[in-house]
Amino acid sequence: MREALASGTVSDDLILNILSRRREPATPHSIVTSEDRMLSHPPIADCASYDRLRGYDAAA
Structure with a gap:
């Protein structure tokens, strides 16, 4: 999770948020x-x- 590490804060909420955004369908x-x-x-x-x-x- 490069995105989570790049933000400087690693938490389960942040990782779940990143994963849910990646699953969203394209507009x-x-x-x-x-x-x-x-x-x-x-x-x-x-x-x-x-x-x-x-x-x-x-x-x-």
């Missing part, structure tokens, strides 16, 4: 989307349309 690559996949008309929130679909007699 995934970010996904880059192109301009042609972007929405040309983003959705608009219209809660009244849901009320119309439910009907006016539905419990609020």
Whole structure:
């Protein structure tokens, strides 16, 4: 454990911490989307349309 020895402090907590960091999965690559996949008309929130679909007699 070169990393533990290089820090100057050797303890079981430090060694367990180093080992757990080495087991962590690699971070995934970010996904880059192109301009042609972007929405040309983003959705608009219209809660009244849901009320119309439910009907006016539905419990609020």
